[in-house]
Amino acid sequence: MKRFLAILLAVLLLVPTVSVVAEEHEPVTIRIAWWGDTKRHERYNTMMDAFQEMYPWITVEREYGTWNDYWDKLATQVAGGNAPDVMGMHQQYAADYINRNATLPLNEYIDSGVIDVNKMSEAVLDGCTVDGKVVMLPIGITVTTFLINKTMCDELGVTLPEYGDMWSWADLQNVARDFRAKSKEAGKDLYFMLDRFAINEFMNYARGKGRDLYGEDGGLAFTVEDVKEWYSYFDDLRKEDCIPSADYVSEQSTKTLEQGAFANSEIAAIMVPVNQLYLYVAQMPDTELLCGMMPTGNDGTKDAFLEGAHWAISSTSDKKRQDAAALLIDFLENKKENWKTMLMDQGVPANQEMAEYISTLVSDIDARAIDFVNRTTEVVPGGFAYPPAGATEIKALFQEYQEYTMFGYSTVEEAAEAFYQGALEILAANKK
Amino acid sequence: MTQRIKSGVNLSQRRETRAGYLFLLPWLIGFFCLTVIPMIASLYFSFTSYDMMTDPVWVGLSNFSKIFTSDVKFQYSLRVTTTYVLLGVPLQLAFALLLAVIFKKDRPGIRFYRAAYYLPSLFGGSIAVAILWRQLFNKTGVINQMLAVIGIQGKNWINSPDTAIYTLISLLIWQFGASMVIFLSSLKQIPQDYYEAATIDGASRPRQFFSITLPLLTPMVFFNIVMQFINAFQAFTPAYIVSAGTGGPMNSTLFYTLNIYLQGFSYFKMGYACALAWILVALIGAFTGLIFGTSKKWVYYD
Numbered sequence: 001m002k003r004f005l006a007i008l009l010a011v012l013l014l015v016p017t018v019s020v021v022a023e024e025h026e027p028v029t030i031r032i033a034w035w036g037d038t039k040r041h042e043r044y045n046t047m048m049d050a051f052q053e054m055y056p057w058i059t060v061e062r063e064y065g066t067w068n069d070y071w072d073k074l075a076t077q078v079a080g081g082n083a084p085d086v087m088g089m090h091q092q093y094a095a096d097y098i099n100r101n102a103t104l105p106l107n108e109y110i111d112s113g114v115i116d117v118n119k120m121s122e123a124v125l126d127g128c129t130v131d132g133k134v135v136m137l138p139i140g141i142t143v144t145t146f147l148i149n150k151t152m153c154d155e156l157g158v159t160l161p162e163y164g165d166m167w168s169w170a171d172l173q174n175v176a177r178d179f180r181a182k183s184k185e186a187g188k189d190l191y192f193m194l195d196r197f198a199i200n201e202f203m204n205y206a207r208g209k210g211r212d213l214y215g216e217d218g219g220l221a222f223t224v225e226d227v228k229e230w231y232s233y234f235d236d237l238r239k240e241d242c243i244p245s246a247d248y249v250s251e252q253s254t255k256t257l258e259q260g261a262f263a264n265s266e267i268a269a270i271m272v273p274v275n276q277l278y279l280y281v282a283q284m285p286d287t288e289l290l291c292g293m294m295p296t297g298n299d300g301t302k303d304a305f306l307e308g309a310h311w312a313i314s315s316t317s318d319k320k321r322q323d324a325a326a327l328l329i330d331f332l333e334n335k336k337e338n339w340k341t342m343l344m345d346q347g348v349p350a351n352q353e354m355a356e357y358i359s360t361l362v363s364d365i366d367a368r369a370i371d372f373v374n375r376t377t378e379v380v381p382g383g384f385a386y387p388p389a390g391a392t393e394i395k396a397l398f399q400e401y402q403e404y405t406m407f408g409y410s411t412v413e414e415a416a417e418a419f420y421q422g423a424l425e426i427l428a429a430n431k432k
Numbered sequence: 433m434t435q436r437i438k439s440g441v442n443l444s445q446r447r448e449t450r451a452g453y454l455f456l457l458p459w460l461i462g463f464f465c466l467t468v469i470p471m472i473a474s475l476y477f478s479f480t481s482y483d484m485m486t487d488p489v490w491v492g493l494s495n496f497s498k499i500f501t502s503d504v505k506f507q508y509s510l511r512v513t514t515t516y517v518l519l520g521v522p523l524q525l526a527f528a529l530l531l532a533v534i535f536k537k538d539r540p541g542i543r544f545y546r547a548a549y550y551l552p553s554l555f556g557g558s559i560a561v562a563i564l565w566r567q568l569f570n571k572t573g574v575i576n577q578m579l580a581v582i583g584i585q586g587k588n589w590i591n592s593p594d595t596a597i598y599t600l601i602s603l604l605i606w607q608f609g610a611s612m613v614i615f616l617s618s619l620k621q622i623p624q625d626y627y628e629a630a631t632i633d634g635a636s637r638p639r640q641f642f643s644i645t646l647p648l649l650t651p652m653v654f655f656n657i658v659m660q661f662i663n664a665f666q667a668f669t670p671a672y673i674v675s676a677g678t679g680g681p682m683n684s685t686l687f688y689t690l691n692i693y694l695q696g697f698s699y700f701k702m703g704y705a706c707a708l709a710w711i712l713v714a715l716i717g718a719f720t721g722l723i724f725g726t727s728k729k730w731v732y733y734d
Binding site (some may be wrong): 071076346396 | 481483484566570571587588591592593600635645674675676677678680681682683694697698699702
């Protein structure tokens with residue numbers, strides 16, 4: 001009888017607590033999607049598990065794939081009204097989603113303190129704000145580095161700038177020539193680098209001349225002359241046999257990091273976001289890699305801009321899931337439980353307190369990447385104008401016309417004119 | 433009395449009809465939800481500017497007029513796809529017919545060879561084979577290694593704009609198995625007496641082929657041409673994989689379907705992509721109509 005009473009009391013005691021928990025936190029399931037490689041998926045899964053431990057009533061379903069697959073899938077999901085509640089976002093693609101109101105403004109959650117942004121710098125937040133609305137939040141901050149295979153250059157006796165030294169685009173061209181000449185002397189058929197046709201790299205060049213890719217008004221902020229210069233920069237190198245054949249370069253774009261020319265020491269330099277340093281080090285353990293600065297303008301104008309992955313919340317989710325999604329974003333941005341696993345995977349944490357926190361945990365390689373980001377952002381902590389709708393198509397067009405010059409099907413002048421015209425048309429078509 | 437029987441019949445008839453529709457239901461649902469309704473929707477979207485996230489805006493015929501007047505990508509993709517179809521399909525069928533004739537006679541082990549040559553058509557359209565093709569035809573691929581043996585230095589076939597499409601055409605030709613099997617079965621149905629009579633009349637082997645075999649096979653040739661044309665027009669996977677989704681180098685592998693995909697899902701111009709898709713429908717319809725129209729002139733039925 002005594003025991004029965006005890007059990008009864010215990011049960012009675014539980015009833016109110018259970019119902020209170022149920023009232024406060026109805027169980028909810030949300031979906032998150034990100035891009036990456038196997039290593040990143042492992043990390044993120046651990047992070048999501050940690051989140052579920054902290055918020056037991058929220059279940060996080062995870063969807064992930066490679067960079068290309070991610071964007072293909074996201075486009076289809078968003079179009080079908082079936083977007084993940086929390087989605088990885090990137091400046092390159094952000095315009096396509098944010099200008100079409102596919103993401104939820106986060107101001108409400110920021111004002112109410114659910115998502116804490118007090119530890120983020122103004123510059124970083126500005127980059128995520130459109131018309132006063134915070135449309136996404138950065139995961140980490142990274143910058144592009146000119147990654148150089150120092151071992152290869154030393155063997156040939158090519159002189160390189162020291163770590164942290166500045167060099168101009170003209171200097172870079174001369175290094176490529178010097179490298180090729182010394183490679184021939186040594187009886188080797190090696191080249192310094194490949195053609196660069198990512199529009200973000202051209203943006204770097206344009207900014208070195210005091211221009212930009214897009215202006216605040218959403219129009220083109222560079223001239224057709226700038227494009228001509230960029231196309232001929234590589235065209236000249238090709239004519240002098242200081243850059244590999246066009247078909248070789250074209251083939252590289254279908255390869256993974258491990259199969260690529262740089263990881264296999266076929267070329268000596270590549271431009272990559274510096275947070276990927278650890279991936280290259282893992283591939284090339286016996287090689288000394290140098291994080292070079294991106295070239296400055298030929299008159300010495302320095303430039304850098306922040307890049308990186310972001311989180312956004314889908315505007316089509318219901319309120320309950322959006323609330324849970326906001327909690328998840330706060331966790332991913334601001335909680336040590338998250339950053340002890342995330343580390344430098346996406347760059348230096350936007351939350352400065354977390355940046356300090358991980359600096360004590362990371363490997364030497366990641367510490368180098370952190371140092372590089374800090375050095376670069378000290379130089380010019382630049383944001384860039386938010387790309388307009390149609391930016392994705394312009395990006396493809398830029399590469400396409402550069403290919404025409406690479407294969408010699410079109411002169412630099414023709415290609416640049418055609419690209420510029422095409423870009424203007426795309427912007428006009430997207431304006432309405 | 434009669435009244436009752438009648439209604440009883442009606443009842444069971446009605447019940448059977450209902451059961452019939454019930455059994456049809458899974459197919460009907462699929463047909464309407466996955467085919468008819470999306471097709472009607474896409475026809476509507478083709479007259480709109482639609483980015484899939486905001487509401488479509490009616491623009492009348494402007495998608496179509498842009499396609500026909502100022503879209504270079506449309507022209508490239510049309511050229512690539514027609515080259516692919518007009519070269520690939522006839523060569524594929526010629527190959528299928530040739531091997532069907534070779535494999536007609538029952539010899540020991542022939543079944544193995546038939547199966548072996550049929551196999552590529554089962555997985556030739558897959559992603560794995562497209563990746564394999566990329567390896568075969570690149571600078572250091574097997575094809576160039578074989579060419580090196582006979583002293584020819586091959587180029588980077590799959591990454592050169594002037595040869596990339598031909599590697600994809602060869603992939604199409606390689607998938608001749610399905611047509612071959614159809615040819616084989618109808619070859620066996622040609623009565624042996626025709627050949628005996630021809631032999632007695634002194635007709636040579638090639639003469640027999642062109643005067644007996646080919647005319648009697650024309651219904652099958654007709655069928656194969658129609659099927660393969662329609663399939664080839666809609667090819668997507670090889671180009672998507674080989675060019676990593678770009679249609680490059682220099683648009684040389686920009687299949688029509690790949691262009692539709694890029695316009696719709698990469699550039700968010702779904703209305704425009706729908707218009708392109710309907711032009712493809714019309715094009716395939718016209719091609720098929722043309723083949724049907726001329727068929728009276730060259731297809732012989734016994």
